[in-house]
Amino acid sequence: MGLEMESMAAAIGVSVLVLRFLLCFVATIPVSFIWRLVPSPPAKHLYAFASGALLSYLSFGFSSNLHFLVPMLLGYASMVFARNHCGIITFILGFGYLIGCHVFYMSGDAWKEGGIDATGALMVLTLKVISCAINYNDGVLKEEGLRESQKKNRLIKLPSLIEYFGYCLCCGSHFAGPVYEMKDYLDWTKGKGIWSRSEKGPSPSPYGATIRALLQAAFCMALYVYLVPQFPLSRFTEPIYQEWGFWKRLSYQYMSGFTARWKYYFIWSISEASIILSGLGFSGWTESSLPKPGWDRAKNVDIIGVEFAKSSVQLPLVWNIQVSTWLRHYVYERLVKPGKKAGFFQLLATQTVSAVWHGLYPGYIIFFVQSALMIAGSRAIYRWQQDVPPTMDVVKKILVFINFAYTVLVLNYSCVGFIVLSLHETLASYGSVHFIGTIVPIALILLSYVIKPPRPAKSKARKEDVDLSKRNHANNEPEGSCGRLENSNPLAVQTDVAGNKFVSVNFTVELSGTSFNFTLERQFGGLRFV
Helix, strand or coil: CHHHHHHHHHHHCCCHHHHHHHHHHHHHHHHHHHHCCCCCHHHHHHHHHHHHHHHHHHHHCHHHHHHHHHHHHHHHHHHHHCHHHHHHHHHHHHHHHHHHHHHHHCHHHHHHCCCCCCHHHHHHHHHHHHHHHHHHHHCCCCHHHCCHHHHHHCCCCCCCHHHHHHHHHHHHCCCCCCCCCHHHHHHHHHCCHHHCCECCECCCCCHHHHHHHHHHHHHHHHHHHHHCCCCCHHHHHCHHHHHCCHHHHHHHHHHHHHHHHHHHHHHHHHHHHHHHHHCCCCCEECCCCCCCEECHHHCCECHHHHHCCCCHHHHHHHECHHHHHHHHHHHHHHHCCCCCCCCHHHHHHHHHHHHHHHCCCHHHHHHHHHHHHHHHHHHHHHHHHHHCCCCCHHHHHHHHHHHHHHHHHHHHHHHHHHHHCCHHHHHHHHHCCCCHHHHHHHHHHHHHHHCCCCCCCCCHHHHHHHHHHHHHCCCECCCECCEEEEECCCCEEEECCCCCEEEEEEEEEEECCEEEEEEEEEECCEEEEC
């Protein structure tokens, strides 16, 4: 068996460890199909947990399950003993343990050399454990102050231990995601919510969507295997790379990033097929006259959306979709104070969390800082684009193209750091193209403070109305040498017979014992005394 594995691995150009992982990863598809045949929710939870643990053991060895148990048990204990703070406790402990494993194993070096370990699966598992704890924490909060995502995902009741374990390791879904919510997992296993039988008929068939995902996976792998020998990462350190001109080096960086992405497209397509086949990938019926089933819950990437993104802002919506959603719900939105808008700080903090989640290599940190700059620069272009009047359609189209070209340039420039990882190689590759992908976003951000789209100014009439309203809320004006001013009715918006709107206020001025009554009407377009 060992010789057969070695010959198979050599035939496709990977290590035995990677081949073993790939076989177990593909095995999640039949494992997910069998889940559909398990009769009762408790049995489904047990099967989900046992199959996931077995696949982990076959892929990474027995120690992998011990590593998985640490954040799982810490998260569950925090929910049992400290519900009011279990979210932040699990966040700190979960990320703390993950960072410790990143430091100990330094998996990035192993992955570059063809090795593999359990830290990739631990990354996905950590997000699932944290979101479960945060949602259980949200269950004690008043619903009025919660966002829609919090209302949808919060947990009122503590999941049982077998439900929790089944959720964490479900059929090997922790290998590469997608990340999903505990509430969705529970509804799925119990046949509730969108998984309940309704007037729209029986549960939708997953087979067509599964086959599409598998065909996509096959195409992605074939293209990746073809491109890798053409654009090896080792080329960045070879003398020939330094002999090339600026544009050729920039083009090679583009092709390196383009090539690397197809590996992720393949992995996510396999995981999508597995989740769809189990039924968990079902996301509801369309609202059309002939309702069709959607399978977006399992979708982790939109390949066309990534490669032809018109703006960098779109990338988190089409790349690693479920992790991006997790970061938005559990980091980005929770850093925004009530009544305030998110800014660059929230964006940078979210990208930093994403970088630490991936690992502590300088290339990861630099890539995600670059991502924050890239998105901020793209937002500046978009604001200018939106400010172009409709009569200048050509200018707007030019700005749309500039935003697209900017996204392609900076994305693939930044990708080099993500794939070479080391500080020296990252800075050397960036420097070989004069740091263009760093300078351009910073220049756009600074320029956005100089060229600001005009804000819709408050009209002078509106300002006067506001000032008048403020004065009207006072009980009495202070007494002065001329007498006393009293307001006799509240400020109100009225409409005359001609349909003109106006506000009116009655007041009395008392001078030396004589009262003078006035009505001040502020018409939208004029001022008059009556």
